[in-house]
Amino acid sequence: MADISNLFEELGYATRKGIADAETAKEHLAGLVLKYFGVLRPWVEHRRKESRRPKAMEHFEWLYDQWKSS
Numbered sequence: 001m002a003d004i005s006n007l008f009e010e011l012g013y014a015t016r017k018g019i020a021d022a023e024t025a026k027e028h029l030a031g032l033v034l035k036y037f038g039v040l041r042p043w044v045e046h047r048r049k050e051s052r053r054p055k056a057m058e059h060f061e062w063l064y065d066q067w068k069s070s
Contacts, residue, residue, distance in 0.1 A: 001043055005057055008033055012059030030067045037064035 011029065014020035037044075037060060044057045 001040060004036055005040055005044065005060055008036060008060040008063065009057050010059075012061075012063035015063060016059060026067055026070075033060075033063050033067055037061065 011020060011025060011033070015022050015025055044061070048054050048056045
């Protein structure tokens, strides 16, 4: 789980900062981001509480939120 969430966290960061092309990333990876965050959300929330890092995986969640509404 950590490897997948870290991959999408990095993708979210790169997309937010304009390092990765948002439209290309969305075209190829939106389905996976939506699926995986939907499944991993309880794990992400548990990890945030356990590690006392409320912003853990914030870029992954941001990407999910951006792409779920479009």
